[in-house]
Amino acid sequence: MMNTPAQNAAANSRGRKPSLLFTGMWFGGTATVLQNLRKIISAHSEVDSTWIPIEPEPPELFARVPPISLNWTLRGGMIARSRIIQQEKSGKRFDAAYFNDHIPASFIDGFRSRVSSVMAMDVTPRLMEQHNAWYGVPPSGRMNIIEELKFRRTRKTYQHTTFLLPWSNWVKKSLMEDYGVDEAKIRVLAPGVDLDLWTNDTVSTSTRTRILFVGNQFLRKGGDLLCNLARLEPFAGCDFHLVTNSVVENMPPNVIVHTNVLPNSPQLVHLYKQADIFVLPTRADFFPLAIMEAMAMKLPVVATELGSIDEMIEEGNTGYLIPGEDQDALAERMLRLIRNPAMRRKFGANARKKAEREFSLRHNAEIILETLCRAAGMHVPGRV
Numbered sequence: 001m002m003n004t005p006a007q008n009a010a011a012n013s014r015g016r017k018p019s020l021l022f023t024g025m026w027f028g029g030t031a032t033v034l035q036n037l038r039k040i041i042s043a044h045s046e047v048d049s050t051w052i053p054i055e056p057e058p059p060e061l062f063a064r065v066p067p068i069s070l071n072w073t074l075r076g077g078m079i080a081r082s083r084i085i086q087q088e089k090s091g092k093r094f095d096a097a098y099f100n101d102h103i104p105a106s107f108i109d110g111f112r113s114r115v116s117s118v119m120a121m122d123v124t125p126r127l128m129e130q131h132n133a134w135y136g137v138p139p140s141g142r143m144n145i146i147e148e149l150k151f152r153r154t155r156k157t158y159q160h161t162t163f164l165l166p167w168s169n170w171v172k173k174s175l176m177e178d179y180g181v182d183e184a185k186i187r188v189l190a191p192g193v194d195l196d197l198w199t200n201d202t203v204s205t206s207t208r209t210r211i212l213f214v215g216n217q218f219l220r221k222g223g224d225l226l227c228n229l230a231r232l233e234p235f236a237g238c239d240f241h242l243v244t245n246s247v248v249e250n251m252p253p254n255v256i257v258h259t260n261v262l263p264n265s266p267q268l269v270h271l272y273k274q275a276d277i278f279v280l281p282t283r284a285d286f287f288p289l290a291i292m293e294a295m296a297m298k299l300p301v302v303a304t305e306l307g308s309i310d311e312m313i314e315e316g317n318t319g320y321l322i323p324g325e326d327q328d329a330l331a332e333r334m335l336r337l338i339r340n341p342a343m344r345r346k347f348g349a350n351a352r353k354k355a356e357r358e359f360s361l362r363h364n365a366e367i368i369l370e371t372l373c374r375a376a377g378m379h380v381p382g383r384v
Helices: 004-013 028-042 073-088 109-114 125-135 147-157 167-179 225-228 266-274 289-296 325-340 343-360 363-374
Strands: 019-025 050-055 096-099 116-120 165-168 207-213 237-243 256-257 277-280 301-304 319-322
Touching: 004 301, 004 343, 019 028, 019 073, 028 050, 028 289, 028 363, 050 073, 050 125, 096 363, 116 363, 125 147, 125 167, 147 167, 147 225, 147 277, 165 363, 207 225, 207 289, 225 237, 225 256, 277 289, 277 325, 289 301, 289 343, 301 325, 319 325
Parallel strands: 019 050, 019 096, 096 116, 116 165, 207 237, 207 277, 237 256, 277 301, 301 319
Antiparallel strands: none
């Protein structure tokens, strides 16, 4: 029989470690966020943590059969359900569970009725609707009965979660207005980056300005807009370093493409350290990890004003926000920074301060751990 929260708290008072489950969608920038969090939490000796990553192409046979194979929400949710059941059948018992999205929590009502849960997210389905095409998601219809059932399932999942940790106020507003979540259950918390790894005291001696772009999905992230600018005379004195796994052809000589660069790798850190400006003219995004990394590395940032990016970048203080698809605005903001090294340094210093205030992985991991223990009604162990 499962313990109640009161029994969990009593057991913990006798010295038992909190047993915490972490289940997440393991792909793209989200995978890096979870890997970062896992590194911190797993090093905490006073917590027993179990991790269930949900891969884009899970090996289970049932995930390859329609309709499960045709719907990512159904596939991810059923994989999470299957693996959590396996953990419990093996004798594992959990005090609280952490989910990085509603999908892995969608089909485990019985589990979540016994085990308190905490959920983080960078977007809600309603907010994502306008960007579906860029993420390979078929357009939804508000009057479609299937879409209505999906909405009700997601609303129930959010409302039955003990605490929610959206990455931004943009997402918090959607949770409250679109899904009816009680504000008392919500705390805005960015995922954070390792500020010890992402730190930069390099003083550039190059006579050419280095522009850095990081985005595996080249077109969605707006890499083509930068390539267009690289061909123009005002940018002849700049080197454009593009980190991507997309195929990029017919580039001008001042564009250098870096492929197969791994997250948190020495190569990626080095590229950030050598850069003068970070630019992300993205067409669809929610809360880009690369912007947090750039700010931690004291880089001024120019990026599109969409999703939560306007909460990350302080206009005219840490960087500039531009309208989507506005190449003229992109060029103008970049040239301001290219022509004014003192402004670059000022914006970069301000960006690092904001990263220290809001994007510290270690500090934010402590808050996640505290929230999980609070959800379970347990004493919070020693800090991470």
